[in-house]
Amino acid sequence: MSDKQYKLTFCDGSGCLKNQAREFRQVFEEELQRQQLQQNVQIHLSGCLGMCGKGPILIVNPGYIMYGHLRTEDASEIVQEHLINGRPVSRLIIQEDHLYNRFFRIFGDSEFFGRQMRIALRNCGVIDPEKIDDYLAMRGYEALAKVLTEMTPQQVIEEVKKSGLRGRGGAGFPTGLKWEYTAKQTDPEKYVICNADEGDPGAFMDRSAIEGDPHTVLEGMIIGGYAIGSRQGIIYIRAEYPLAVQRLKKAIEDARREGFLGERILGTDFSFDIRICLGAGAFVCGEETALIHSIEGSRGMPRPRPPYPSVSGLFGKPTLINNVETWANIPVIIIDGADWFSSIGTATSKGTKVFALAGKVRNTGLVEVPMGTTLRDIVFGIGGGIPNGKKFKAVQTGGPSGGCLPEQYLDTQIDYESLAKAGSIMGSGGMIVIDEDSCMVRMARFFIEFTQDESCGKCTPCREGTKRMLEILTRITRGQGRPGDIEKLERLGTMIQKASLCGLGQSAPNPVLSTIRNFREEYEEHIHQKKCRAHECTALLTYVVQDNCVGCGACKRVCPVNAVSGNRKEKHTIDPKLCIKCGQCYDACKFNAIAKV
Amino acid sequence: MVTPMDLIRKKRAEAVNRIISKGYLSTKRVYVGMATCEIAAGSKDVMAVFQDAIAKGLTDVYLSQKGCAGRCNLEPTVEVVEEGKVPVKYGLVTPERAREIIERHLKKGEVIQEWVI
Numbered sequence: 001m002s003d004k005q006y007k008l009t010f011c012d013g014s015g016c017l018k019n020q021a022r023e024f025r026q027v028f029e030e031e032l033q034r035q036q037l038q039q040n041v042q043i044h045l046s047g048c049l050g051m052c053g054k055g056p057i058l059i060v061n062p063g064y065i066m067y068g069h070l071r072t073e074d075a076s077e078i079v080q081e082h083l084i085n086g087r088p089v090s091r092l093i094i095q096e097d098h099l100y101n102r103f104f105r106i107f108g109d110s111e112f113f114g115r116q117m118r119i120a121l122r123n124c125g126v127i128d129p130e131k132i133d134d135y136l137a138m139r140g141y142e143a144l145a146k147v148l149t150e151m152t153p154q155q156v157i158e159e160v161k162k163s164g165l166r167g168r169g170g171a172g173f174p175t176g177l178k179w180e181y182t183a184k185q186t187d188p189e190k191y192v193i194c195n196a197d198e199g200d201p202g203a204f205m206d207r208s209a210i211e212g213d214p215h216t217v218l219e220g221m222i223i224g225g226y227a228i229g230s231r232q233g234i235i236y237i238r239a240e241y242p243l244a245v246q247r248l249k250k251a252i253e254d255a256r257r258e259g260f261l262g263e264r265i266l267g268t269d270f271s272f273d274i275r276i277c278l279g280a281g282a283f284v285c286g287e288e289t290a291l292i293h294s295i296e297g298s299r300g301m302p303r304p305r306p307p308y309p310s311v312s313g314l315f316g317k318p319t320l321i322n323n324v325e326t327w328a329n330i331p332v333i334i335i336d337g338a339d340w341f342s343s344i345g346t347a348t349s350k351g352t353k354v355f356a357l358a359g360k361v362r363n364t365g366l367v368e369v370p371m372g373t374t375l376r377d378i379v380f381g382i383g384g385g386i387p388n389g390k391k392f393k394a395v396q397t398g399g400p401s402g403g404c405l406p407e408q409y410l411d412t413q414i415d416y417e418s419l420a421k422a423g424s425i426m427g428s429g430g431m432i433v434i435d436e437d438s439c440m441v442r443m444a445r446f447f448i449e450f451t452q453d454e455s456c457g458k459c460t461p462c463r464e465g466t467k468r469m470l471e472i473l474t475r476i477t478r479g480q481g482r483p484g485d486i487e488k489l490e491r492l493g494t495m496i497q498k499a500s501l502c503g504l505g506q507s508a509p510n511p512v513l514s515t516i517r518n519f520r521e522e523y524e525e526h527i528h529q530k531k532c533r534a535h536e537c538t539a540l541l542t543y544v545v546q547d548n549c550v551g552c553g554a555c556k557r558v559c560p561v562n563a564v565s566g567n568r569k570e571k572h573t574i575d576p577k578l579c580i581k582c583g584q585c586y587d588a589c590k591f592n593a594i595a596k597v
Numbered sequence: 598m599v600t601p602m603d604l605i606r607k608k609r610a611e612a613v614n615r616i617i618s619k620g621y622l623s624t625k626r627v628y629v630g631m632a633t634c635e636i637a638a639g640s641k642d643v644m645a646v647f648q649d650a651i652a653k654g655l656t657d658v659y660l661s662q663k664g665c666a667g668r669c670n671l672e673p674t675v676e677v678v679e680e681g682k683v684p685v686k687y688g689l690v691t692p693e694r695a696r697e698i699i700e701r702h703l704k705k706g707e708v709i710q711e712w713v714i
Contacts, residue, residue: 090683125630125666134661136605136612145605204634211632212664243633258608266601358669366667 005040006083007061012045016055020072024056028075035079054094068094086115086381115382117344118368119352120168120328124212129247132254135215141260143334144219147226148268151334156227157183160330162338164350169195169286169323170401170427171503172349172416178320181310183228185318190230192221192272193314193321195291196237196244199283200399201450202358203430206324208366209354210237210244213328214251218274220327222260223334225272228320233274236291238281248276283400283454286428287502288313288321290456301456302502323428325354345371349415353429359396360435362387369414376410379433390435394518398427400447400454401507403514404440423514425507439536440519441526445473447511451504462505465496469512479539481527486516535596538581542597545572549593555585623659625703628676632665639691640673646695647675658703671714677702688714 010025032038046059054068058078065088067078074092081087118124127134135141147156161176182190194217198206210217221233237245252274255261263271277295284290285300292314294300313319329351333341342350349371355378358364362384369378375395379385386392394404403424405412412422419426434443452466469492472485493509500506516523525531532540545555551569563579566572574585574594586594629635629644647660668674671688675698678684685708687698694712701707 121667124664126663128661129664130662131616133612133615136609137616139609142602142605142609145601148601150602208632208634208665208667212666241633243636259604266604267599268601363668363670365669366665 005042007042007044009044009046009059009061011055011057011059013055015053016057019055021056024058024070024072024075027072028058028079031075031079032083035084037079037083041083057094060088066094067092115373115377116368117352117370119332119341119344120216120325120354121209121212121366121368122332123216124208124366127213129212129214130250132215132251132258135213139335140215140331141219141255141258143331144222144226144260145266146334147223148266148270153183153227153229156223156334159338160227160333163333163341164338164345165326165329165333165341166349166416167323168325168329168353168428170398170425172426175322175326178310178322179224179227181308182318182320185311187318188229189317190228190232191314191317191319192225192228192230192233193291193295193319194221194233194235194237194327195286195288195321195323196235196241197279197281197286197291198238198324198428199281199286199454200401200428200430201447202432203356203399203428205354205356205366205429207241207244209324209328210241211247214244214247215255216328216331217248217324218251218255218261220322220330221274222265222272223330224320224322224327226270228318230320231272233272234277234295234314235274236277236279236285236295239278240281245276245278252276282456283451284456284502284504287504290502291321292319299456301458302504304501325429346413346415346418348417353414353426355397355429355431357383357431357433359431359433360386360390360438361433371415372413374411374413375405378414378431379410383433386433386435390437392433393436393438394434394440396424396432396434396443396511397430398425398507398510399430400451401425401503401510402427402430403510404434404443404518405514406518423517425510437534437536439477439532439534440515440522441473441532442477442534442536444512444515445470445477448473448508451508455504455508459499459501459505461496461499462501462508465492465500466505466508468492469496469509473512476523476526477532477537477539479526479530479537481523483527485527486520486523489513490516538583541581542576543574543579543581543583543586544595544597545574546593546595547571548591550591552590554588554590555594558584558588560584620659624657624679626659626661626678627703628661628663628678630665630672630674631662634665634669635672635674638672642692643673643675643690643695646692647699650696650699655699655703668714674714686714687712 056070058067060082078089081089123138127138157176157179160179165175166172167175196206225233259266261273279285279294282300285294287302288309290300290302295314309319309321311318345351352368352370354368357367361379367382379395394406396404405422405424409422412418416426448466448470452470455462455466457463469489472489475481476485489512493513496509497506530540535541549571553568556564561578561580563575564572627647630640651660673690675687675690676684701709
């Protein structure tokens, strides 16, 4: 068992006790002792959970996995499979109570999914996204019906506030507060926007969420429209996501036909409709004020805030903007309740977060975990660790706006505050794992090149500053770094952070500053010793033939500049003056006789 | 008065009936991943193999597409769900593998362990 602590909650209500709950707990505790796991678990007793018909009940955290109808003979299986192997026992999980639990019926038994908790992605990979019937069968649009039947707009906002949900687009602003501000505006014309402009390199959460379950986004938006008193919703999505757009269009048509969109929704006085607005794919358009300009037909450039969009947004009207993932959480909060939702996660960050796990990790993919899960759990648990026997070097979170965290931060819990304290951000959820073969300077350069490319150019610090940073980083990776470059990067970076107009500029230096902070020695090696320890910067490496060369001539044949010399069956040599470092000889050698130094 | 909640319950019951009438209770349900990523990995060809087999007379199988479940490095994925059994999820499915899944798993009930995720 890992060093992870499990929190076990046994229901000790009288209903469960009638069903031999105490006997079950006793057997369970004996089993824990037998496996010597007492140190790794905390045991709590709860009062009646209100599900007496399903007792005895055991809840395992993290993950909020609820087991029911337990028999004493199940105890050893739960201990072995869940607590030791990390695979929740899906046949014992109570299925019908919470929306997310349905997921386990199909996926719960695998190592990859067993550690996840899927709320926003609960239907992704489970239902046919093009069939509204599939969504309806999964209690789809029940949350909408619930708010229309029994809740006032104010009560909906209270529920969202109580849930503790915070914006999943990156900044983490409390969602309920945003809704409240927008609802308070007296202007009768208001807009609801879904920000589906996803531009982080390596991130694809929004696309997958929409492609896998488009109706849940619509449902969240309709509920938002009801809560703030809006009649019009807009989904801003990039044109590079044609399948997502196509599925959204179909979902909107189907929802209209069924009476979930349009005039007098489900026979009430509430009317709301949604249209799609295609973005051309500019990173800055994910920033809310730039996004609004883009919908209005202007160039996507940010403007200073305040006024915030909730006061003056699209066409100067109060506007509620949330990210895809935020919207996808809303129906669950309404059906399962704010209390349940806020029981997941940490003190300041509630619920789950979706990450796009990529880079040097065995299982790449989309994962959703409760807030408070550690980076180690994601990289080595769900991700399965680093392939090819390589060593872990860093994990980059938050995309081009985030930072690189080295090994000593692996036990950082994932929530807005802890990540910020560690020097990175949650961001929209990109997570790139870096192994020892990656050069951190090149990595920083890659991100700065991206933001420099995507800078809209409106404000000077971002437009000019990122350009200068890119120049310096390019020099360093080409072996032309000068003493003082690191300090210059730090000065420039801090200035850009402070003086830029929008989030793009304010966060652009993060990858550079965090790699300088955590991997300063690599910068110094590049500048002073002209050395790249990862052998990624071609200008700083030399190809040499080692003694195990058999003289087969394969390298000689592929070299485009005839830099390789040597007779057949004798050790070859590479002339460093002629070598252009294309690496073709390295790839061609079947004996691993060519080394990068 | 009919409330929105009454309406949605009725709609759900109708939806479930429609799903069942399309063969959901068939002995085996096959789901093919059809998100952008899955399609890029080749899932359309895999889907075609199953569609073809059904058109040519494969019975007792409910075929459906689904979105991305997040197993990027193992796509395309195909899932075979049978009531009361642990669902089987195959990774890196090619048209050839799909044909074999039809022959061995769907027709003979044999789980092809080496492709299971």
